[in-house]
Amino acid sequence: MTAYPYDLILFDLDGTLIETAPEIADAVNDTLTRFELPPVTQQQVNDWIGHGTRTLLIQALAEVGKTTLEAVQAADNFKQIEAAFGTHYEQRCGTRSHLYPCVRETLQALRAQGVKLVVMTNKEGRYTQVVLDAHELAPLFDHVISGDTLPVKKPNPAGIDDCLQRFGVARERALFVGDSSIDVATARNGGITVWALPYGYNMGEPIESCNPDRVIPDFSALTTLLPTPA
Template sequence: MSGAAMRLLRLVMFDLDGTLVATAGEIQDAVNDTLQQFGLPLVDEQQVQDWIGHGTRTLLAQALAFATRSSAHRVRASDSFETLAAEFARHYGRRCGTRSRPYPHVREVLGELRGRGVKLAVVTNKEQAFTDIVLRQHGLTPLLDAVLSGDTAPAKKPDPAGLRACMAAFGAAPPECLLVGDSSIDVAAARAAGVAVWAVTYGYNMGQPIAEAAPDRVLDDLRPLLGLGAQQGCPAPDAHAA
């Protein structure tokens, strides 16, 4: 469903990592804390950026697969994975909010939209405990009406169940909603849920240009959202306009 089909904007849903907050640096720190603890080779931030999207356990499995020259499937099936995952969770809980930062204009855009009566939600594949810390550390929690995380939503994106649950909670129909994300995962989830999707150029899309995922609009930052409001529909943007 394109932006042209929207009638009244009631709900904007956002991805978190790579959309509202740059988190790759501190995730890299926690991954390397874990790898170092077990005597494994470290990874760089670009690798971590390319692994972000499906939640931290999947990211850890990919990092471990790289470090051990194995496959992520084999890593997750190993007897040691739960021990490693528990240590990573401990390290990441300590690192959360220490080296991340909101992207430019995030706070002002969320505040302005909320002031206009638009409902705002985060729908992320990141686990709830880490999501809460990141949002709280950067003062974003008071600007949101709902948060659905990878372990609290009915299913992770690209499954549309989380988006649908969020829409149901606010009584918003698909043409009244917009998802803002940074990856092909977000685009696929929005398409499956029947909602318009805008995507940012600066995020984490497994190393691929986001325009290739064909969102309804490509954004260099969130300020174009200020052209929308509770009494406005979503314009029909060019799929590759910034």
Template sequence: MSAADMTGAAALPFDLILFDLDGTLVETAPEIADAVNDTLAELGLPAATLDEVTRWIGHGTRELLVQALASRRGSSADAVRADPDFAAAEAIFQRHYEARCGTRSHPYPGVIDVLQALQAAGVRRVVVTNKEDRYTQRVLQAHQMQALFDRVISGDTLPVKKPNPLAVADSLLRYGVQRQRALLVGDSSIDVATARNAGIAVWCVPYGYNMGQPIEACAPDRVIADFSALFPQALTQMAPAA
């Protein structure tokens, strides 16, 4: 049953809300930075700062490691990707991140309460992240969030990842939701581009990871200060953005 069909929820503008993970639902940068620096130390390279790691988040952990190694070696990202030793470095990072995953992350204020309220209202909830699934599941499990979502789409769930709109299109089809009844909530230009490519509305939080740029520069439909704007009661006061 859709949110619009439920008693007391007829005014809800969305039947499906898709959420980015890192920087939107959960603050993960500190533990990602720990894993990056564990890896750099093992490779004999200088540590990265939290600000640097935060700017590298968004395209999945493989690309994050590429950026970290390029920065510390003074080389290009393409050179790192082409390095025959990159696979070994990636294996080191995977080992460290699996150990760090869930250790210093936490859901942002209001996230759990909003997800529970949306679940009670019958709104479908889907995670769409570029993080690989083994890490996505560990983060969600660490914070007991798995049961709050109808579906989790990670960076390696489908053949392509954000900003390709396939995850959105697949969810619309799976749940029988029209584009104008769907919303993507994120924190970065990647999320805005994904929503634009999919033809759905996009709202962004200002506190996440947008490669060091203000989220307003990406022109989402709305910038919401926090998750309180997503409570069903708040949504009924707002018409869906075109």
């Protein structure tokens, strides 16, 4: 069998590695309740995932307050609400999230073959680490890029460029695996191949409409090209 075609794989987090939406919704509604605001639905939260947890909170506040995103951020109590959300989300992490099928086994198999593995998410770093630790995934990754690691975030390809340079990998030997139009756009902007999963959070749209290079049913597709152990 030929050698594995990728030396570096970058993964989105929410909706790709881990189903996190239920506990994100819990934390949002914990926060809204604290400030005597009405709750949002699980589907609304699913559709807001992708641009980072802070943006999701702003969208929720704009929805329940029937106002604009700008007005939410300009409100006198926004910093207080944001801090409360952080506390609630850290408490909720790991309570109702779970790995998608074949994730841990696939990461272990790829790592054993020497493939460099990276998480690239728009979730803020403090929450990214809590989620990874809750599911004991952090040791399986060589690097983590969160939404506040660099001055820009997805779909800007700066994180891809950083990893290609960091690990000395050619662009054609890198793969992005995600679940949303943001992930597909990130890979396209970075000039690398992108595979997409159909079960995540793509703002309510089918992932096929984003035209990734390949739609895979689950993570096991990433190991079918691995060399057979001697």
